[in-house]
Amino acid sequence: MEDCVKETYDVGHLAPEQTDFGVRISGDSMEPLYHTGDVAWIQKKDSLANGEIGIFYLNGNTYIKELHDEPDGVYLISLNQKYRSIQVLESDAFKIFGKVIGKCKGAEISGFH
Template sequence: MDEKKRMQVIAENITYYRKQRGITQKELAKEVGITPSTMTDYMKLRSAPSFGVIQKLADFFGIKKSDIDTTFKEEKSTIPSTTPTQAPDSLVTAINNKVVYLDQELKEPRHSAWISHGERLLDEQNTVENSTNTVDEPVVTYYTYNYYDQPASAGTGQYLNDVQVETIELPVDYDADFVVPIYGDSMEPEYHSGDYVFVKLSVNLANGDIGVFEYYGDAYIKQLLINEDGAFLHSLNSEYNDIKIDRDSDFRIIGEVVGMYREG
């Protein structure tokens, strides 16, 4: 089952059990400790709940996790009995428990990155084992960045202040202070929704620079344009109007976009 279909199944199951309980989306979000906008994202198939949230939903409805996410596998070991060439039972159990814990606790997009990395390692292993001539596989280096899970908007704007900083590992190296995901299409074709942008803190951006800006409490990724008519936050997508800024605007420069990474 692909990820989009999985999100659709999860959304439909949440809706079914919510209506059985007779509560609104907003009330359900409060019960499981998430924001109403996050619950809306699940329903609109913009994101999937983490396994931790799925557990909370299952506990609230009094059902199994697999009743919400049909791809969920119950926590039981499928590791065969050990032989003299295998690891001791205690080590196998510890590793298995660790895998289950990571599978439940990692949130998107780190959960998908973890799965993708594991699949890459398995593909590399199978390639080596099935090859008659062993070839050294290139080692992918991952770099750790500060990460703000709240996206910078390439459209209507998203709040960035007071968002908890986390970390993310990506296979590209930039001199950046933090990474944020993009949401929206106003910077297409250069930047797409779901891309990660790397930001270097700076208050000195010049005409034509791409940056992340705070405008009346919302964070935007835009191009800064300065001309005889004034200063504007410009969208690369011609379907969006420029945002005019002046000395009376509630506006600040957060930093310059120094790089971008797109998965797949």
């Protein structure tokens, strides 16, 4: 995410007070809670509790997923049942960007498209 295009918008009351940045959602892996075009509000964190939803970097891709720290390993879980869990291996390039603390529809942000 460090290399991606960054844009600044006035979001007023749409973002929770603790928000550090927003991420546009693309895809259906986190439906029914998050949909393509939604903006997830992120609080920067280096670690998350088991079961929290966050933004993650894994081997060149960025994901919004639920973190599961199980006895047999760490997994990134989709809310949409049609997607399989992704196991994070010790050899993987993995980073936690932060915790999802809210969302809004992209259409609610003036000038956002």
